[in-house]
Amino acid sequence: GEDVEQSLFLSVREGDSSVINCTYTDSSSTYLYWYKQEPGAGLQLLTYIFSNMDMKQDQRLTVLLNKKDKHLSLRIADTQTGDSAIYFCAETDDYKLSFGAGTTVTVRA
Amino acid sequence: SAVISQKPSRDICQRGTSLTIQCQVDSQVTMMFWYRQQPGQSLTLIATANQGSEATYESGFVIDKFPISRPNLTFSTLTVSNMSPEDSSIYLCSVGDGNRGSNYGYTFGSGTRLTVV
Numbered sequence: 001g002e003d004v005e006q007s008l009f010l011s012v013r014e015g016d017s018s019v020i021n022c023t024y025t026d027s028s029s030t031y032l033y034w035y036k037q038e039p040g041a042g043l044q045l046l047t048y049i050f051s052n053m054d055m056k057q058d059q060r061l062t063v064l065l066n067k068k069d070k071h072l073s074l075r076i077a078d079t080q081t082g083d084s085a086i087y088f089c090a091e092t093d094d095y096k097l098s099f100g101a102g103t104t105v106t107v108r109a
Numbered sequence: 110s111a112v113i114s115q116k117p118s119r120d121i122c123q124r125g126t127s128l129t130i131q132c133q134v135d136s137q138v139t140m141m142f143w144y145r146q147q148p149g150q151s152l153t154l155i156a157t158a159n160q161g162s163e164a165t166y167e168s169g170f171v172i173d174k175f176p177i178s179r180p181n182l183t184f185s186t187l188t189v190s191n192m193s194p195e196d197s198s199i200y201l202c203s204v205g206d207g208n209r210g211s212n213y214g215y216t217f218g219s220g221t222r223l224t225v226v
Contacts, residue, residue: 033214042201042219043152045110088151095140095205096167097215099151 006089006100012107018076020103022089025070029091032065034074037086037102046074046087081107111136115202115218122192122225129188130221132202137182140205143175146220147198155200158185192225199223 003025012018024032030051035043049056049063049072056063062075072091076083084107089100112135122128132141141158156164156177164177179185189196202218 035217042115043217045214045216048214095157096142096154097152097203099153101151 004089004091004098004100006087006103008101008103010103010105012079012105014079014081014107014109016079018074018079018083018105018107020074020076020087020089020105022072022074022100023070024072024089024091024098026091026093026098027070028093029070031092032063032072033088033090033092033097034061034063034072035088035090035099037088039085043088076105079105079107081109083107110214110216111138111204113202113204113216113218115221117221118219119222120224122223124193124225126192127188127190128192128223129186130200130202132185132187132218134183134204138204139182141179141185142203142205142215143177143185143187144201144203144217145198146201152201155187158187189223192223194225197223197225 006022033048034046036046037043060077064073086102086104088102090097114133116131143155144152146152154167155170156166158164158177158179160179176188199220201220203215
């Protein structure tokens, strides 16, 4: 794995959609992941996408992958207060995960 | 996915001492990993815990400082030795679920929050 970059903060109004962006440099990445870390907790795997896919939807979550631009995004529809957390993008080309710095999402009423 | 129990959940330790963190998995897994998350930072892989052989360490991490045991396919320990305040971090155990089907992913324990004073 190589560098993975994310914006550090996102503030969103409750009920709106959140979009968290991530870029990576390793062109041989095979799996890309989104993890959620709530305060004082470990990491929860939200979703993942294979590098041969360009979109994956799972309930309120939509992952978009632009392999050409090495850009990954996570869209959370109808954002709720329980979605307030740090979201980590991660990639791997073998078994080692490389993580971004994490995006802190704050949901305001 | 696998369920991980990590102990202790937190500890405050004196500098110069050592702490051993345990990671117990509810099923046999091939791959187990140890990560460090320094305050306000992302996760960094310390090492891959190999069953029956020495752990594989990443650049910047050495066995004398972070000895790891992996006696079987469901258990591993990480020791943080001769601690200093710079070792204050969250330490996380992770396992690879290994099922590259519809539910592949890496599962993490809840972490050990270590403060060295």
